Amino acid sequence: MTTTATTLKGQPLDRQTLDAMLRRRLFYTPAFEIYGGVAGLFDYGPPGCALQAHIVDLWRKHFILEEDMLEVDCTVLTPHEVLKTSGHVDKFADWMCKDPKNGDILRADHFVEDVLEARLKGDKEARGQKVEEEDDPKKKKKRKQKTEAVKLDDAVVQEYEEILAKIDNYNGEELGELIKKYDLRNPATGLQPSPPVSFNLMFQTAIGPSSNLPGYMRPETAQGQFLNFAKLLDFNMQQMPFASASIGRSYRNEISPRAGLLRVREFLMAEIEHFVDPEGGKKHARFAEVENVELTLLDRHTQLSGKTDVKKMTIGDAVRNKVVDNETLGYFVARIHLFLQKIGVDMTKVRFRQHMENEMAHYAADCWDAELFTSSGWIECVGCADRSAYDLSVHAKKTGAPLIVRERLDEPRVIEEWQVEIDKKKFGPQFKKDGKTVEAALEATTQEQREKLAKQLTDNGELELEVAGVADGKVKVSKDLVKVEFRKRVENTREYVPNVIEPSFGIGRIMYSLIEHVYWNRATEDGGDEARGVLSFPPTIAPTKVLIVPLSANKQFQPFVNKISQKLRKIGISARVDASSATIGKRYSRNDELGTPLGVTIDFQTVQDSTITLRDRDSTKQVRADEDTIVSAIQSLVTGSKEWKDIAAELPAFEGQEVDVAVR
């Protein structure tokens, strides 16, 4: 596996040169730059915008249309209570500390990690050992720290290494203790930062004029989908399994975003929530279609042993061998792989990494990330998590809404169990507004709990129940309001809370990684000395498909330019005309940087016989034919039904104008 980022042609990738090109060509630009900019906020210009639209379009076809998913579009504004229930208000936070002198705000875990790593590096230098660039799977981004060659005791080295291995496990207090114990100092000031405080990553606002409804900008699109579950199941005519999907922006108030498009505060997500019966092993009806897809996997066990060796394995084998837990999770992992392939990602720079136990989000039962290799290391671009029944359960418990599936059984089942019977007539008046919540809490008790509650009722004439948010959290219910008894029951239907498999895509990260994967330098390739960047996007997703260039400003060319433009527009293919006075070579170079895969030239021969030439960006080869033949060739390239080699084989080659590129 590579440890240094390279271009499409294997050249060393110079991130600064690439970034400068992307900004010059307006793929993206810092937002509010004339006002000094705001960290973590970027705007997309026309090529970035078009690239994003094509990736989203392909995503919609590959996932939503292909599998009849139910697309929903929910609001970004979300009231406090929803995100309190989901756990985000309490847990969606990072620890931050502050430098007492310069006011630097530091993410505590990153700070401890950086200082300890710098010391270990210094120790190695002092011992005369080779310092290797690490390829740590959990490291999202290389942060720079100056190292000093200072030798440490062997015992200290071991302590540091143990701390680093479990850095994700420390809470704020513990991180604070580490800072004190090891006297960790901010290199910028030489001072210890303040003790870590929790910083919630959600942007807060207030909804409505009286400011009495606190809310947040959503940190993910998932919650809106969960809250609509019952309506979506109804829309799907009670058929399970099914998936909802959503494409929209989410917001995270990162403590110190610095990695360009890879860690931003406002970003486009595409998320699928696939609802599945937890019983029966989470099979997937279309698994057979993907079982032979070969994936690059980095499982939990390998990582636990401190290694990053990947295994190549078909998803069929991975599920059979229990490397990947179940068919549904495996199906989506394979579908993600196919999607990345389709948009032109370099598949030698993709791996699926299983989350470590301590690393998963508070709701996840299992999770595989699609990671793409870039100049910033391995970047998590897609998460594929089994969120179990967590979200539907907590929202149902909080609101009393029945976020469940009722399934008719072919044969009735006789069940003996502890049952709760509530006297609703008396219940309401007694508990007033809390009635529903107490009721839901009673209904949510387990068989074990019910056995104990039954005993309480017999012994004390009342039971005591923990109900979060009601009174002081404990509620007493007397026996004239509720019965808890062991009874027989015949079930004709089965009720269950579905589990959720969630493939979650960070579109911006995928876009940026893809750009690195398709980038190369033509001059270096040719042995020239001038940098000439090329972005070899597949025609299906390239921002603009065709560049139309008249040979010169001669007015004879104009009608031909208009005609070809209109023809392409009519079949929905985006083209741009460059009638500037620059040489044809310069005009093509500019569009190489924009990733435009095809070029059409109108020259004097066009005026004579109405033929035009078509140029392939990657090979710079040209063919020549009449307008309709060229338009149809363009269409087959853009829809992906043909490749350039097919066109080159079908149509006569043309070598005329390329000389112009050379003399540029």
Add this chain to the structure above:
Amino acid sequence: MTTTATTLKGQPLDRQTLDAMLRRRLFYTPAFEIYGGVAGLFDYGPPGCALQAHIVDLWRKHFILEEDMLEVDCTVLTPHEVLKTSGHVDKFADWMCKDPKNGDILRADHFVEDVLEARLKGDKEARGQKVEEEDDPKKKKKRKQKTEAVKLDDAVVQEYEEILAKIDNYNGEELGELIKKYDLRNPATGLQPSPPVSFNLMFQTAIGPSSNLPGYMRPETAQGQFLNFAKLLDFNMQQMPFASASIGRSYRNEISPRAGLLRVREFLMAEIEHFVDPEGGKKHARFAEVENVELTLLDRHTQLSGKTDVKKMTIGDAVRNKVVDNETLGYFVARIHLFLQKIGVDMTKVRFRQHMENEMAHYAADCWDAELFTSSGWIECVGCADRSAYDLSVHAKKTGAPLIVRERLDEPRVIEEWQVEIDKKKFGPQFKKDGKTVEAALEATTQEQREKLAKQLTDNGELELEVAGVADGKVKVSKDLVKVEFRKRVENTREYVPNVIEPSFGIGRIMYSLIEHVYWNRATEDGGDEARGVLSFPPTIAPTKVLIVPLSANKQFQPFVNKISQKLRKIGISARVDASSATIGKRYSRNDELGTPLGVTIDFQTVQDSTITLRDRDSTKQVRADEDTIVSAIQSLVTGSKEWKDIAAELPAFEGQEVDVAVR
């Protein structure tokens, strides 16, 4: 012009029935409903989502692709300073007052309007006059007020009418005075509300961990486009005119949103900023293509005379007669008309209304709204404003960024004028961080001002200048730092700040109005008594294009269902299968409500000869042919190249299953 909303077939439109249907079919649903909902926030379910996507897609083709606009995608999060400069922090506000007893929050202008109108109505009743439903162009929504039949003095009636005519002109203090003077009371409590206070409509938040960067969620997408103007001009290789465009969400914290999808707090906008040279009459190169488009216009003069009579006029005549100010504005008004027509809006329910002077946004020089008639009256769905050079000028002045166009002149011009010459070496040290701002303020002075400043320098050895935001707003500059002299200058280039024509679309409002326009009731039409809603979307924008129904659950049908599904999916046409046990008639009824234009039935004849039937939603007529012929018919209907009457003429009619609908 209609004053009561009707369905597509002229039936009276029952909004409650329609709304219930839209929610049942999950076009939209109140967001966070299981948590009690939040006013003004709605989610779109699958059909709403698909409809929105198709409208946006068509918008992108009709505007962006057709005219090579530069699409940008800017952040929603916007720092305070940007919106302070644009005027939104100070002026994007409504006046609100509060009921002292029940805490009701009222929009002050609406409150005054409602109470006075109720009194006028009561007066009419007392006089025994007929009370007509008003068709007030400025009234966005009918608000209910109980009327009492109380006769007023003639003088009072006149006073009230005068107040209502200029209700948009009052500030908060004046509205407060009206409330006191006329003793206006909240009908809910019988009390006068508190004096109006200004309430800014932007959602506020803080960016970054130290909360030191206040920001807002953008109230429009326009500002991001303006801030990127220089980069976009560069991307366009300095060619003028050009347009940028943006599709994205905006946010307005409405005081009391109540009109369903028509007044919401989070909404999708599509905005175009067309940058044009203010000299030369703002001609448009493609105006000739639209000049014969006939529009329904309600101009400012007609409204001033208290009337709402519209005029039918071609846009060519409107511009020639100066009803519409210039070609560029006129071009976009016509293009908006064509867009609305394309998506299926009932063009008899569309008018373009010119803004009154006192009604325009703080930045606008002229503005025409496309209004669509609905059950809530005339609804502003698209604004088409000439924002003049306002935005670019204020941002340039604030930041010092050159948001201008430099144009090479064919012949140099000799100009005599007052010139400012700044000694930059001394200027910086003197004014430090304010240097750029003072410099920009000096550069921005007019010829008249410069003449006076020159005199000040001569007389006093220094000049005094107003510079907002620096010191106490006044700055003194001595003659060793600046010269102001009357000189000759030869210009080879011309510099100017472009004007902006801004067509701005509220996608949600367009969607909802369109739904009302295409809605009708089949049962009423047939004389039946059961309500059977139909949404007659054109196939191009219908959420789902094809319903596939097997006649029954017979397993023989399954391979045919799969085959036709796959064929449609392959050509990108969205279809849904309904294999439920309901009758074919019920299944078609459900899809009438979803607006699915086409239905394919697989029956026993299919098993025999592989033919399938195709049903037209609106006429319920069917044709029958082999699979490939039907697929190709579907494709031509969905792309809009054919209409049903063409298909009905080409393929043999089929009358078999319709009997099933009748016996339902």
